[in-house]
Amino acid sequence: MTQALLEATDVIRHFGGVRAVDGASFHINKGEIFGLIGPNGAGKTTMVNLVTGYYAPTSGEITIDGESVLGVAPHHLASRGLARTFQNLQLFDGQTVLQNVLIGRHLQFKGRRWQMWGTRRREEHEQRIAAFDLLERLGLLDVVDDDVADLPYGQRRRVEVARALAAEPRLLLLDEPTAGMTRKESDEIGALIKSVSQAGVTVLLVDHNVRLVTEVCDRVAVMDWGQVIAEGTPTEVWADPKVQEAYLGVDRKKSGAVIVEEDS
């Protein structure tokens, strides 16, 4: 049996009276691509924020490699191997692509803060090599010097993924990486996610794009109203009547609702 990298148990997070996450449980195995999907407002992004330490759950438990993440600050979780992208794209505008990626490598610098010139320069050189390798993999080598603010949307998304990958995470959390993308662009992101996974990174993919999730993910959890209503392989999950209900609504005849026939 494969080992769980991330385990969420009965996680609850309320914002005032809003139950954003209301008793969600799921686990992510090491090395898999795990999809977290659900209608708008189902609590997916809240879940990502809970896992990465931005929010503290009202109750419940989240562990990574058996260790709790509760009460741990985001930067400590980052040093434990978590990296994420944001739903609404948070790049450091005004800085170049390379600078953005180098900030992502913050934790990979081993040296002390006030190093002497020699070692500092060598380390800086190594970091740049790593950054360039990564940018080449993501097809961003041509825009290394460009201000990220000047890039087209699809490339900005890529830079954000590059910045997260620069941290060499064990678990990469992608919050709607294909939002607003064309089919071709999201296919490229799909291929990218697969190659990242082959490099040994576990991926949590939050997305609305059903086709992408079906193609890419090993397992999927569907959230609705803050709860996980189904978990399994994409095909299993789509066959689940509860999932169809959440996505497509209730069949009015089956649910016994009073049907007012419209005049044709």
Place this chain on the structure above:
Amino acid sequence: MFDFLTPLQQFTLDTTLITTLLIISVHMSFRTGLFSLAPIGFAAIGAYTTAILVTKEGWPTWTGIASGALLAAMLAAVFAIPVLRLRGIYFALGTVALAQAIVIGIANIDITNGTLGIAGIPNEIETWHLIVILAVVFTFLQLENRSRFGRALAAVRLDERTANGLGINVKWLQFTTFVAGSAIAGLAGALEAHRTTVISPEQYSFAALIPLFTYALIGGNGHWLGPVLTGWFLITLRQQVDFLSTTWEEFMNGVLLIVAMILAPSGLTDPRIARRLGLRRRRERDPRGDRQPADDPVPDADVPTTVPT
């Protein structure tokens, strides 16, 4: 060493060098994205610490100056804990309150001689002392600027939340820069006390902060040289218009600030300005050497090609 200067010129040079430290102090807080108005308060702490220790307790000048900087840093560390919980305009207001409390406190206790101030502080500061101190500070700033620490500071300024998620300890960075900046402000205050030999509470008013802000904002956050050179330029310019009246300086600062806010809201050292002016054509070299991406150099890749219609 600087004997060729008239005493007035020497005094001007020295106070400019000391002001440079204060500009650096303001710049350091701006760099972390914190709009701190506290440096002037910590300058007062530094000035009064050394003035009291040297004139009343008979301490040696340099021990007094070091104590001034140290006490400013310690107080900053204590104040930072509540103040750094604030954000944006609330942080600015918190630091104003802090600076005001310090100055009002000084004006109302006996040991500082109240509003009368302290006179007869021994002047043992020479120009070369100040140049050495500035050289050390500049070296540290440059080391920081080019390190991952400098990159982390820029990230924190641009987006605290995201920086945090990338493993940057935002709170700690802000704390250390706040304390270091306050120590430099304290040092500047102490040096100034000895150079001018007279201090009184009103010279640490909010008004004294306005020119520093002008320099730091016009200079921008891109590089520490921006605020420093802007400061030197404007201070020199002020000497030239001095014969008119002092209100001209305030007028000039105000106008320059407005012009800068419109034309270069992130200051002159904003990398975007360099890019727009075409000063940054140099492409980043591929550190892996052999694989130069510039096989087919894209002509003017960073200049948007406008299609004439």
